[in-house]
Amino acid sequence: MLSDLQEIERLKKEKNAIILAHNYQTGDIQEIADFVGDSLELCIKASEIDESDIVVFCGVDFMAETAAILNPNKKILIPDTQAKCPMACMLNAKDVKKFKKMYPDTAAVLYVNTLAEAKAEAEILCTSSNAVKVVESIPQEKILFGPDRNLAWYVSKKVNKEIIPMPSQGYCYVHKLFDLGDLHFLRSKYHDAEILVHPECDPEVQNFADNVLSTGGMIHHVARSPKKTFIICTEVDMVTRLKRENPDKTFIPALNDAICENMKLYTIGNVKNCLLTGEYVVEVDKNIAEKAKVAIKRMIEVSK
Ligand code: 13P
Ligand code: SF4
Known part of the structure; x- marks a missing residue:
């Protein structure tokens, strides 16, 4: 009988699948992954997938949604639908529209840790590795930046522009x-x-x-x-x-208890199951995906 790890390798070949994993996944998942990276690297990797039919995404759902938006013709799977980023849920599309009305001369630069519906309202996205470059790349002098207030603070120290946190207190609990x-x-x-x-x-x-x-x-x-x-x-x-x-x-x-419980919902067992059953498929509303894709692609362009 094959071990779970051997079975995953077998299923990857049989289904022409690859596994992408974020740096916060446990060691066993990092080891079975074909690529491990930060959110920008995963985004770029997702934009370059051509040969595989299936991508098992071991990262919270906004990362998998980004891969799905960039690859509408591929099957993007996540092993557990509850793997959500609580910070991403702190800003919805309605909030972004409200802020844009309150600050009409601004551009909305959204962290990739956002819901797809919020991404669709952004001028451009960013990750923690390219946020400064992204903000500097656009002409606007006033920037709505969210949802992470601390990343907004970091960017405001590095650029000569006005950074308005949106919402005022978005944060990562970890x-x-x-x-x-x-x-x-x-x-x-x-x-x-x-x-x-x-x-x-x-x-x-x-x-x-x-x-x-x-x-x-x-x-x-x-x-x-x-x-x-x-x-x-x-x-x-x-x-x-x-x-x-x-x-x-x-x-x-610095802290052994700094654990993102959401990232940890993935296990070797549910990754294997995901490959076996083809569940769970990540789907993003077509209209939202089309708008969000523009902002994601702008970010990838700036990061090259
Ligand atoms: P990175 O882009 O640095 O991997 O960060 C993603 C994230 O969710 C940090 O909490
Ligand atoms: Fe979201 Fe924080 Fe987990 Fe990153 S560490 S995925 S920001 S909850």
């Missing part, structure tokens, strides 16, 4: 958990360590960092850095990926 007290303690314990912080963390945590980076940015930075020890302020399985790729370096999660 990155809100990091706290300055813990970082002071870790710095005193590991003097030589470099502190890497995700821009979804609070401003005082970002200010304490040696570098503020997306998850993909952390991977590239660590590979180039002469440092040997790193304190990682983002979801705990980021450390799993960093350790896998840098066995000679030491990674300390």
Whole structure:
């Protein structure tokens, strides 16, 4: 009898499927994936899929929806329909329209962590790795930016434009958990360590960092850095990926409890089931998808 992992490999070949996984997936899922990356890398990868008929997307639903929008003729599957990003749910299309009415001379730059209906109202999308470049690429001087207030703060420090957070208090419950007290303690314990912080963390945590980076940015930075020890302020399985790729370096999660429960709904068992049954198919309303695709493609163009 085949093990679950062997069965997944067999099913991938039989169904001409690939598995894409976000950096926050557990180690076993990272290992069976054909590609592991941050949200921009996954978006670009999704835009380049040509040979596979099926994509099993191991990331929260907005990531899988983006892949579905970019590939209307392919089957995009997720292993669990409850894998939603709570921050994405903090901004709907109605809110974006309301803000646009309140601030008529602005452009709406939306984080990829949004509902498809909100994406459809955006001028352009961004991720944490390209937010500054995206905001600088558009002519408007006033920007509606959402839903993450901390990423909006990060961008506002880097650009010479007015950034209006939309909504005023959007946040990620995982990155809100990091706290300055813990970082002071870790710095005193590991003097030589470099502190890497995700821009979804609070401003005082970002200010304490040696570098503020997306998850993909952390991977590239660590590979180039002469440092040997790193304190990682983002979801705990980021450390799993960093350790896998840098066995000679030491990674300390700033908080072991920084777990995105939504990302963790995927298991080897439900990935196998997803390939076996063809469930669950990610579908996005055609009209919404067409509008959202314009904003997604603009972002990909700027990121090249
Ligand atoms: P990255 O784009 O850095 O992978 O971030 C995605 C995310 O959801 C962070 O919480
Ligand atoms: Fe959403 Fe936060 Fe989970 Fe990222 S870590 S998917 S922003 S809830």
